[in-house]
Amino acid sequence: MTTLTSGVARAGGPATAWSADPYTVALRRGRGPLYLRRGDGWLLPLDVExxxxxxxxxxxTVLDHCRGAVLDIGCGPGRLVSALASRGHRALGIDVSPEAVARTARSGAAALHRSVFDPLPGEGRWDTALLIDGNIGIGGDPAALLRRTAEVLAVTGSLIVECAQAEGGADVDERCEVRVADGRGGLGAPFAWARVGPAALARQAAAADWVPAGRWKAAGRAFTLLTRGAAAP
Structure with a gap:
């Protein structure tokens, strides 16, 4: 298991970090390079393109597992929200980046400039929620995020999480402080983040009364479908 824990500075916070350059610049251009930069210099590439x-x-494959009304948490520029709407789902994206929300709106999809920890429309009635592109890391506390998604979803709802993968098959379970970086010296404000592999997600999910209902890989990416323990067969 790969684990890193560090103190998390509260200055700025995630909303500030994702609302400022270089993330905004990358979204406006539609391309990187863009990274999450840890304090020790380690870089996680972000696939802006x-x-x-x-x-x-x-x-x-994620879209095929969605049912009913779908909430995309950390929707970014809105590719999944737009696709869900075109498939006939009632779909809403939320993101702390104004530029991400604006891009989603320009695509014709619905999005709000909102944190998942803020009050949300339809709380307790969403059928599916998405935490894709590493968004299980939001807030740096996966357990808290899993508890919050349980509040947002209907009791029969499901959560689809994209998990981190490490080389060699090692589990990933990491809490750290990061900044958005452009690789050329531009840095956003520090904020808390997490990376969680499938095994670590299963441990965190059990503590929050979530049950793994399916796992799959596609194009080198790993996904887990979670259902509420009370609703599991």
């Missing part, structure tokens, strides 16, 4: 394009084959 893929986020700004139509859903790929791996994304479509």
């Amino acid at each position: 893929r986020w700004c394009e139509a859903p790929d084959g791996a994304d479509r």
Whole structure:
């Protein structure tokens, strides 16, 4: 298991970090380079180009598992929200980046400039929620995020999480402080983040009364479908 824990500075916070350059610049251009930069200099590449394009084959496996009304948490530029709407779902994206919300709206999809921890429309009635593109890391506390999604979803609702993968098959379970970086010296404000692999997600999910109902891989990406324990067969 790969684990990193560090103190998390509260200055700025995620809303500030994702609302400022270089993330905003990258979204406006529709391309990177863009990274999450840890304090020790380690860089996690962010796939801005893929986020700004139509859903790929791996994304479509996620869309195929969605049912009913769908909430995309950390929707980015809105590729999944747009695709869900075109499939006839009632779909809403939320994101703390104004530019991400604006891009989603320009695509014709619905989005709100909102944190998942803020009051949300339809709380307790969403059928599916998405935490894709590493968004299980939002807030740096996966357990808290899983508890919050349980409040947002209907008791029969499901949650689809994209998990981190490490080389060699090691589990990933990491809490750290990061900044958005452009690789050329531009840095956003520090904020708390997490990376969670499938095994670590299963442990966190059990503590929040979620039950793994399916796992799959596509195009080198790993996904887990969670259902509420009370509603599981």
